[in-house]
Amino acid sequence: MNDDNNSRRKFLKTLGGVGAGLTAVNAFANQPNTPSRLSGAQYMGDFVAPKLDTIKVAIIGCGARGGTHYNHVSAFEGTEFVGICDLYPDLTERAKKKVLANGNGERHKNVKLYSGDKHAYKKMLAETKPDLVYVVTPWEWHAPMAIDAMNAGAHVCVEVPLTTSIEECWQVIDTSEKTKKHCMMLENVNYGRDELMFLNMCRQNVFGELLHGEAAYIHELRGQMGHVQKGRGTGSWRTYHWAKENGNLYPTHGLGPVAQYMNIGRGDDNFRRIVSFSSPAKNHALYAKKNFKPDSKLNEIEYKGGDMNTSIIKTHMGRTIMVQWDESSPRPYTRHNLIQGTKGIGAGFPTRIALEGGVPGGAKNHHGWAQGDGLKEMYAKYDHPLYTRMADVAKKMGGHGGMDAIMNFRVIECLRKGQPLDQNVYEGCLWSAVTPLTRKSVAEDGMPQDFPDFTRGMWKSTKPLPIVS
Incomplete structure (x- = not known):
């Protein structure tokens, strides 16, 4: 009798633990503060965009990190820089010289410069209609610029961190799902x-x-x-x-x-x-x-x-x-x-x-x-195997020991081949x-x-x- 009671108590305890675990799972998956997915939106976890043989690229922010990105991306086959934007005109001019040199004076010859205004990037998006935008600006601008770029029809790569608030996270996600555009944080490490x-x-x-x-x-x-x-x-x-x-x-x-x-x-x-x-x-x-x-x-x-x-x-x-x-x-x-x-x-x-x-x-x-x-x-x-394939490119192009070069190469490769990006x-x-x-x-x-x-x-x-x- 005592053995039966002990067995019953153990069974009920186990059952209770399973129930609690299921409750925790359900609570996590259906949190009250989780907004519903927008009508017509697409889950972007394994999203594959149509292939782009030539990727029209624009960049917002040409400072220290911006220089790394425009130097790499403009050197990769299948890219055409169409827009360069920064608050400071001298940084856009410096960027243009490097980009043109990487394209042998031809591939990026139609690139346009935008500067002098915090919102000059909006004019760039409207006029150049890029396929891919790099956002390399102070943290508080990351989410707003990413949202504007996706709404303008571009995929976007954003320096870290992608957002500064939970509200911005949902805004970025909703925009990506609505526009069906990639939004990748540039986590180079x-x-x-x-x-x-x-x-x-x-x-x-x-x-x-x-x-x-x-x-x-x-x-x-x-x-x-x-x-x-x-x-x-x-x-x-x-x-x-x-x-x-x-x-x-x-x-x-x-x-x-x-x-x-x-x-x-x-x-x-x-x-x-x-x-x-x-x-x-x-x-x-x-x-x-x-x-x-x-x-x-x-x-x-x-x-x-x-x-x-x-x-x-x-x-x-x-x-x-x-x-x-x-x-x-x-x-x-x-x-x-x-x-x-x-x-x-x-x-x-x-x-x-x-x-x-x-x-x-x-x-x-x-x-x-x-x-x-x-x-x-x-x-x-x-x-x-990605490192062994890219080791020579990483050594030649550099960027934190080559990790930046591998990351930027993979972004371009995935978009050209129609593959999911490595980070969603x-x-x-x-x-x-x-x-x-x-x-x-x-x-x-x-x-x-x-x-x-x-x-x-x-x-x-x-x-x-x-x-x-």
Whole structure:
């Protein structure tokens, strides 16, 4: 009798757990704040656009990052630059010289320049009618410009982050689905050699079942604060984000690769919720006091954003991801790039691998790291085929070790061949959503924040990113 009662209690407990799990799944897929898909809209997860033999390209923003993109894209076969736009005329002229040189004076000869007005890009879109627009501007312009470009009939590639708010995420998604135009965030780190190799290793189950990841953007950038006094340059606007916003303002470089390792938003798993805390805000004020005159604008700013933000994401399957951001502390650069599975671990900065049973040519067991020369056999066996195909191009064209060149080449290749882009609009919004969610969590002393399901439940049927050759 007692055994029967115990068995019954165990059964009911198990049944209750299953019911709770189903409730959580349904709640996640049908959140009350999820707007309905627009009438006639198309889900863009695996979207394939008609092939474009020649891609008419325009760019908005010709500064540091813009220079990388127009240099690469104008050199690729099958592109024709039709428009170049920047607030500053000298930057558009510099861009035109490079673009014409890459086209041997012929392929891009009809390119038009637009400048002098924050809204000059709208005239460019109307007059040049591009097929593809690159948006490389301050963060707050990313979503509005992407929306305008798609509504003008163009696919769009947007520098990170894709959006700065949850509301913008939905606006970008609705526009992409309505216009049936690609909107890809330019997460270049997904194309780094080690990130591509770890992705290949995850697909081949080398690390086993994936349990945990770590991602970061820790990059001391206080030197950009001087741009405020010049009135021009990245720091002239980025400094005010540091001052006003308290959360993770730049999550995607570290997070994008880890999300792809785990097939986040692509059939297997999705982000569920996040908690976030920030350290005190010290380093920006200290730097301003030390390096600028007392009456400088930089010493009048109140810096409210914590120097180090640390967040934990819990996924639908129960996996965890630690995400960190710090652009002000005196320390070496790192993105962490860590993926832990049941069979071993891969990590970055420096690149190292530990596997149960050891690493061929490296450590004998999982108690020691294989790194440096001890990874030669791993690179030989697991280098991503996209990297091996593109290694010479990456070396020649550069851009963060060649990852920029590979990324830009893939955008053009996919559009010309009629293939899905490597990153869809929902991934760009999901990774970017970390910023507004962490700001809210920090403001609420670490209270959990739920991720919206930007796919409206369609992530479960979206294909994983293939190992393209």
